Amino acid sequence: MHRITREKLPHHIAVIMDGNGRWAKKNLLNRIMGHKKGAESVHLVVKTCRELGIQYLTLYAFSIENWQRPKNEIRALSSLLEEYLRLELQEMKETGIKLITIGDTDRLPKTVRDALSDAIEETSENSGMVLNLALSYGGRDEIVDAVKRILRDSKSTDIDENTITKDFFSNYLHTANIPDPDLLIRTSGEYRLSNFLLWQLAYTELYFIDVLWPDFSRDDLIKAITDYQQRERRFGLISDQLSEN
Secondary structure, eight states: OOOOOGGGOOSEEEEEOOOHHHHHHHTTOOHHHHHHHHHHHHHHHHHHHHHHTOSEEEEEEEEGGGGGSOHHHHHHHHHHHHHHHHHHHHHHHHHTEEEEEESOGGGSOHHHHHHHHHHHHHTTTOOSEEEEEEEEEOHHHHHHHHHHHHHHHHTTSOOOTTTOOHHHHHTTSTTTTSOOOSEEEEOTTOOOOTTSSTTTTTTOEEEEOSSOGGGOOHHHHHHHHHHHHTSOOOTTOOHHHHHHO
């Protein structure tokens, strides 16, 4: 039984939800069924994080590289996302979840964009937990986009090399209004970031688990948070310095 200390909860958890396709193959099903089963894990993790009091949850739902997948799979993923938003909206409103997104959502089908717009608008006043969906998102693309926007602003405002600090640059990222993740969870046994939040994960605690996303349980999430709470986060300092603060 894993026990969580409420005082040391991560403020922000990010999740790379990996393994839907392999789960489907393992269970002799098509990949679409794997994504449908994975949507159930999304519901479970969002609900559990809200109950635990996690303030921010970012889910890597669709990467910029995923556009290279077969068209039928992309259509199915789009339909699943739209269905998820329609089905979950009422519960998000009732439980105080605020929905936001990062990524190039303009590339999504109009019906999905409309469902996103509705959900974002109808949950905009909620303050219980922020659910951040990374859609058509890539970490390198986000950084390049930030540089481009800084260059555009430099034509009309006073920006020089002394202006550009880490905090200044962070304000041009898609995540400008939310804190960096404290904990990153990646499922399916893979050990890589896959172009996810490359700037924001600089000091994030990484947790990899050999469980396919559709099989990811509440207990797996609790275990990840418990592991996080046992770590010492030094941010470049030494232990003695932390004890002095």
